[in-house]
Amino acid sequence: MAANDTQPTECQGNETTPLDIAVVGAGIIGVLTTLGLLYHGHKVTVYERASNYSEGGGAIAFTGVARECMKQLNPFILEALQQVGEANRHPMNRYWDGFHPTTKELAQSEESLLFQQSAHELDYTGCIRSVYLHEMAKALPDGIVWFDKELESYSEGPEGVKLRFSDGSTAQAEAVIACDGIHSKARRLLLGEDNPESRPSFAHKVAYRAIIPIAESISALGEEKANNQCAHLGPDAHMLSFPVAQWTLSNVFVFVHDSKPWPDSHYLTAEVEKSEVVAAISKWGPSIRELVDKMPEKVSKWAIFDMADNPANTYARGRVCIAGDAAHASSPFHGAGACMGVEDALVLVSVLETALSRSVRSG
Ligand SMILES: Cc1cc2nc3c(=O)[nH]c(=O)nc-3n(C[C@H](O)[C@H](O)[C@H](O)COP(=O)(O)OP(=O)(O)OC[C@H]3O[C@@H](n4cnc5c(N)ncnc54)[C@H](O)[C@@H]3O)c2cc1C
Structure with a gap:
C-alpha cells in the first residue's frame, strides 16, 4: 500500500459533486491520473495486476508540454519529476x-x-522510471491502491460499473479509467476481443x-x-x-x-x-x-x-475509458508515449470537471 503523506492529494476546492472512480493499472499514467483526480476532488481506487509498482529501471523523458500538463493536473506530479529528474543543460x-x-x-x-x-520548443526532463513512479506513489493516501487485482471483465448497470478480477473479487465504481498498458484488457473488452484495434x-x-x-x-x-x-x-x-x-x-x-x-x-x-x-x-x-x-x-x-496499424476508433464507451498506452501505444520517438498519456490525464480531469459543473447547473 501507499505511504501516508496525503498533502499533495488534498483537494483544491472542487465545487461539483465528486465521482467515485476506479483506475485500472498503477503504471506511470495510472498513478499520475490518480493524483490528478484526487487533487480535483474525486474519490479514487486503483486496481493493479502486479504485487507492487512494477515499472522497470530504464529511463524516460518528458517534454515541456507534458510538464505543463503535470502542473495543471496536480503540482506535486511536476515537483516529483523535478525532484528525481534532470533537465537538459544545453x-x-x-x-x-x-x-x-x-x-x-x-x-x-x-x-x-x-x-x-x-x-x-521541445525540451526534455529525463529520469529513471521506477524512481519517478515510486516518488509519485509516496503521495497516494494509504489504502487506495489494491495490488494483485487483475481486471478480467466489467459490466455496466444503472449504479455504475462492476469490475471483476481474476481472484474472483469484484468492485463497483461510478466511472472507470483504464491505464492498463499496451496489452490492455480494458481495450479488448471495450472494442471486442477479435477487433484488430484491440491488438498492437x-x-x-x-x-x-x-x-x-x-x-x-x-x-x-x-x-x-x-x-x-x-x-x-x-x-x-x-x-x-x-x-x-x-x-x-x-x-x-x-x-x-x-x-x-x-x-x-x-x-x-x-x-x-x-x-x-x-x-x-x-x-x-x-x-x-x-x-x-x-x-x-x-x-x-x-x-x-x-497501435499505428489499427488505431482505436474510440477510447470510451459508457462509463469506461482507456488512457495512456492502453489507448494509443506509440513508438517512443520524441518522448511521444508517456507524454501523450499525461495529456490524456489532464483532458479527462478537465472534461469531468466541465461535465459535472454543467450537471450541477442544470440541476
Ligand atoms: C524503449 C522505450 C522508450 C520510451 N521512452 C519514452 C520517453 O522517453 N518518453 C515518453 O513519454 N515515453 C516513452 N516511452 C513510452 C512509455 O514507456 C509508455 O508510453 C508509458 O510507460 C505507458 O505508461 P502506462 O502507464 O500507460 O502503461 P504501463 O507502464 O504499461 O502500465 C500499465 C500498468 O497496468 C497494469 N495492468 C496491466 N493489465 C492489467 C489488468 N488486466 N488489470 C490491472 N492492472 C493491469 C500493469 O501491471 C502496469 O502496472 C518509451 C517506450 C519504450 C518502449
Missing part, C-alpha cells in the same frame, strides 16, 4: 552523425552536428537499453556530449544518450530496424548478450562503438509495438 536538442566520423575528436566537433533544434503490432524496431556510469559515457563521447541529451544518427539505427541520477549515470538507447517478426507479442522485453548490439553498430564511428562497448554484458532488448 539550450539545443542536438542530432549528431554517429556513423561517419572516423575519430572520437571528429565526432565531438561541430562538423559532426547534423542539425539542432531549440530546446525551448510490431513497429519493426527494437531498442537496446543500458545505464552506465557517466564517466564511461564521458570517455566515449566527451564531457560536453555525455552531460547533455544527444541523438546519434546512422543507417537503419539511431541512438539516444542522456544523463540521469543527478548526472552520475548515462542512459543509452540503441534503436535498430528489425525486419523479422517478433516471436511473441506478450513478451516485449528480453535480456540479450551485448554482442547483439555491438554487431548492429559495428560499422559506426569509434565514439559510438566505444559507448556501446561500455554497456554491461547483458543488455535489455525491447520490442517496439504500437
